[in-house]
Amino acid sequence: MPPRRPPADSRPPSKRATPWPAPSSPASCPRPGRGTPTVSATSSATPARRASPGRRCRDSAASAAVRPPPRGDNGELHVTEAYAYTPYVWPMLAPVALLVPLAVHAWRHRSAPGARPFVLLVACVVPWAVGAALEVAAVAPETKLGWFVFKSLWKLPTGTASLLFAVEYADLGRWLGRRALALLAIPPAIPFVLVLAAASRGSLHDVEVVLASRAPFVLGPVGLVLTGYGVVVALAASAVFLWLLVKSPLHRWPAALCLLGHVATRAGFAADVAGAGLAGPMDATILGSTFTAVLYAAALVPFRMFELVPVARGSLFEQMPDGVLVLDARGRVVDLNPAAERLLGVAASRVRGHEAPEPLAALPLPGAAGPPEVSLGTAGEPRLCVVRRSPLRHRGGFPLGELVVLQDVTERRRAEARAIDRERALATLHERDLVARELHDGLGQVLGFAKLQARAARELLARGDAAQADAHLARLEAVAQDAHADVREFLLGARAGGAPSTGFLPALEDYLRRYGAASGLATSLEASPSFAAADLEPMAGTQLLRILQESLTNVRKHARARSVRVGLSVLEGRVAAVVEDDGDGFDPGREGASEEGTFGLRFMRERAGEVGGTVRVDSVPGAGTRVAITVPLERRPS
Incomplete structure (x- = not known):
């Protein structure tokens, strides 16, 4: 008597559970506790394609709790489900829940520097996080491979968008000409080209070989080159935020939060590459992105990162005809505008972070009796200035420093x-x-x-x-x-x-x-x-x-x-x-x-x-x- 075939799935094709991309034959695992394979409408007698020599069939931590797969009359395994619920999907989807509202907020303020690249950054992180969640929930090896490749496609675009965001927010957009943007777009496009070529041949294993294998995680030759590009881009973005942190007191807190978020994301990626296994079946980079999303929320809401008011204040500070100096609680110069540099006859780089130089010694102290007008500048062209000093206080009431305004009244x-x-x-x-x-x-x-x-x-x-x-x-x-x-x-x-x-x-x-x-x-x-x-x-x-x-x-x-x-x-x-x-x-x-x-x-x-x-x-x-x-x-x- 010939062996009985398993009953075919009677559901319509659109309702059948099929992995992405659909394998040519059902995947099976000879070891127990493997988890539930995917559904297949083909005959169980059709031989399954053998895996490549360097590839092993491994289990996720979430599939251990899934019931054993059903067997036919002849003892062969048959696929009934493509995904199994696991609580690990929620940490992977957390960045989506946090970043999407921030992207909507940024789009409403898209005229502000850095807002549009931030929306692009979120648009790259969201499919990466969704792919990571579906990879964790997937049961069959082919399905896991498909979502692993899918999420890997968005790593380089995310790094490139991070660099664009940093450069635009730091008001360095003059560096991003058409040629620079075209060169930055080439490396992120390479994985997409490789996946499309592999999909046309009906196999994703070639992509896994040249880019990176999933289990264990090993970079391929092309993956090494692209990872090097990603590291350079990440370091460049971090350097821009560090420069903004040092040079612009107005953007100090938002820049510090963004820099810390970049460090957290890169630490997660390093943990993935090193195979430390600290995140279990989850993507450690996405876990770092969750922390980064929290920091971005802190930068956007309390510090009004994309609000035009701070931008307008910064522009007014730089273009004011009166000299303005910001002093901390210890009397050190935090910042000064170009007009103050001209009136005092000193460069800002020599004054920031130091005690008041010799030209500032003539300024009257707050509350002390002194002349309302002082002569500043060089001996060849002295300028007569009216000095006004105002204390700067925190909302809690403790002093932060003071604001010194030098009004040039020489011409008047x-x-x-x-x-x-x-x-x-x-x-x-x-x-x-x-x-x-x-x-x-x-x-x-x-x-x-x-x-x-x-x-x-x-x-x-x-x-x-x-x-x-x-x-x-x-x-x-x-x-x-x-x-x-x-x-x-x-x-x-x-x-x-x-x-x-x-x-x-x-x-x-x-x-x-x-x-x-x-x-x-x-x-x-x-x-x-x-x-x-x-x-x-x-x-x-x-x-x-x-x-x-x-x-x-x-x-x-x-x-x-x-x-x-x-x-x-x-x-x-x-x-x-x-x-x-x-x-x-x-x-x-x-x-x-x-x-x-x-x-x-x-x-x-x-x-x-x-x-x-x-x-x-x-x-x-x-x-x-x-x-x-x-x-x-x-x-x-x-």
């Missing part, structure tokens, strides 16, 4: 000095015009009157009227004496006209001292603290000083006073000046009819109007006179 101070010089020049020209008008209307009138008196005296002398001639000459003498006093007082006022350069109060004090000595009047000056702290514009200061001088001249000429007081204060953004004497006073109503002929008062009001000020005269007969002047602190737009 030069512009302010030029503006003040222009104002002084304009004030000088305007003052000359006013002086010319005063001389014409004041001294010119006096000289004209003297001329008339001299002519009248000559005519009287010609007629022999000596008495009348002497009277005219006496008036001429008095007018000449008054004119001489006016000229002396004018020269005294012109000497005090340098108020903007020496300060308004010193100039006024010097004028009052000379005025009192020349006139014999007791003078006093009272300036409120608000006026001492006020910043009076040069034009307003000059006009106010001239108005005060004219008021004091009127006191000397007409008041017959014994003392005069000058008061200065600031009220609602305006300077209020008062000149009070204890003289005879006058009736403003009676004198108002001839006010237009009073040159002094008219000149005072004209000068006050030039700067938006006012002049008011209050007097009572027998009780002295009070002149109140107001001018604005800031010039109003015309």
Whole structure:
């Protein structure tokens, strides 16, 4: 009686369990405890293809718990399942669960440096991890071989994507031209070409021979070359992250986490190559990738690795016109921007990690009294800088260091000095015009009157009227004496006209001292603290000083006073000046009819109007006179 054949699988072909790639004959294992082989629709009488001499049929740790395979009537093994559940698949799939959300987050921020290569990196790690999980769950040797080859295809693309991610994130993308990318793509493509060629011949054993055998793990000739390429790529990526860790404090923590993740992944790969067996049936590299995924999550979420805000802050830090220095808690320079290098005249490489160099010794310490402006730079071109220091504190409250900002105000101070010089020049020209008008209307009138008196005296002398001639000459003498006093007082006022350069109060004090000595009047000056702290514009200061001088001249000429007081204060953004004497006073109503002929008062009001000020005269007969002047602190737009 011929041997009975096992019943054929009655399920549709799409539902049958078939390994990848499907073997030409069912795989069998003569040793017990092998595990459940794969399903085969072929006859059990078909001879199985013999394995290569160097290949052994080995068991996974998970297949030991699977029930023994069924046997036919003739005692031959038959395949009923392709995979068996084992808890070892979950550690292999852990990187997928961690990295896929991170890739989605990176894609949402794909405009940030390194985001797109990170998505490519995850796209290479996911099929590798899935292949490793299916290899662990596979039961038949051919199935295990298929998934071993599949996951091996993604090792070099993963290493290359890691290098691209490191270079892009470190802002070194200028190194990755089209030619460089093409050269980097060649080695990862070689395993794919070999697998496609082996698949066309219906066997993957050739790939195992030239690349790497699964059990035991032994690199083939091509595998040795490609592994060397992978090692070089891994070292290059680690070097980039190490460089970023040292050179960029802004990226220090993300770079440190990425570097640690690279080390963990390479340690797992080294354990696989060495055959240490520490991971059992699992892929040690994928286990290291799980730890790496956790580190990537820490870099992306807490440190906002792909956020544009840190990138924008870094760009602002580098492009700021003001110098910025970051000091640690011990006063050592952590980082400084190019503007600080230029202002201090030192290179950043000489300053980072060291105590403050000699140019920084002039900076005032935090909280200490010091000049708000310091001179920095070289002796040939010193720069005037305003120094601002701010403490840096952790969220917990403990100090981390401080931020020093050097604001270059050299050009601003030069512009302010030029503006003040222009104002002084304009004030000088305007003052000359006013002086010319005063001389014409004041001294010119006096000289004209003297001329008339001299002519009248000559005519009287010609007629022999000596008495009348002497009277005219006496008036001429008095007018000449008054004119001489006016000229002396004018020269005294012109000497005090340098108020903007020496300060308004010193100039006024010097004028009052000379005025009192020349006139014999007791003078006093009272300036409120608000006026001492006020910043009076040069034009307003000059006009106010001239108005005060004219008021004091009127006191000397007409008041017959014994003392005069000058008061200065600031009220609602305006300077209020008062000149009070204890003289005879006058009736403003009676004198108002001839006010237009009073040159002094008219000149005072004209000068006050030039700067938006006012002049008011209050007097009572027998009780002295009070002149109140107001001018604005800031010039109003015309």
